[in-house]
Amino acid sequence: MRTIVAGNWKMNTDRASAEALVDALVKATAPPAQVDVVIAPPFPFLALAVEKTRGTRIIVAAQNCHEAAHGAYTGEVSASMLKSIGVRACIVGHSERRQYFGESDAVIGQKIAALLAQDITPIFCCGERKDERESGRHFDVVTEQLKGALGTFTNEQLMQVVIAYEPVWAIGTGLTATAQQAQDMHAHIRACLHTHGGQVAATVPVLYGGSCKPDNAEGLFAMPDVNGGLIGGASLDAGQFLELIRIAGGEEWSRSRAG
Ligand code: 13P
DSSP states (O other): OOEEEEEEOOSOOOHHHHHHHHHHHHHSOOOOTTEEEEEEOOGGGHHHHHHHHTTSSEEEEESOOBSSSSSSOTTOOBHHHHHHTTOOEEEESOHHHHHHHOOOHHHHHHHHHHHHHTTOEEEEEEOOOHHHHHTTOHHHHHHHHHHHHHTTOOHHHHTTOEEEEOOGGGTTTSOOOOHHHHHHHHHHHHHHHHTTOHHHHHHSOEEEESSOOHHHHHHHHTSTTOOEEEESGGGGSHHHHHHHHHHHHHHHHHHHHHO
16 A cells, blocks of 8 residues: 655745745655655635646645535635646645534535545545543444444545544654554554445545654554555644655665665
8 A cells, every 4th residue: 555644744844945845745756656755835826836746746734624515605616627737635624623623523524525526535534532542442332433424435535545643642743653553553444444344444545543653653653554644733744754755665666775
């Protein structure tokens, strides 16, 4: 399976710093062949990111979209608008949107449907809160999120989705899930996908997110069910983000550099 390193810039950067960050990534050596690199800048900088990354292997993603195709939804952005400027992926269901904007799994499922209709890759986020882990309910919570948001899709559709496991207690806190905690949840997610058949389980990448940084990524990315990372803070620093891409490339990257 391919490895994905995705940067979620959240509500950070301005025009100048967004441009500088994209420029630094574009100028760097091409990513290892089996690594897909995704950046998710804020809405106002998506078009410039698409322009600047044209002809490179960097995929530009949005951080959210509205579930409706168009209409009287002041302040919202539709999947077709994203499509029309060349955006190819979109994060949905991030815990910050669940927490601050009340997004439910049902609405997140509708957003995924809207994205799939435009052939945009949804990056679906799931993950438990601290209290849910402490009470031992974390596997059940994630199962419910998967069922609630992805339960109605066909296998064909599911195979277009990327899942990001982001334990809420690890986001922006400096606390990272241990590689084993991540692997255990990713294996659980893989087992949930398996209820839709082996092909779905073998196709859908499951990324880890939550204080993933160059100094802890190696252990996380080495886990068999971890297919890369969704990176917050460290994606705002070109040096750190490039280092994460290098780590995700593992062996092949070292070989291609040596060669
Ligand atoms: P941090 O890497 O800053 O913890 O953020 C993770 C995240 O929420 C990515 O979507």
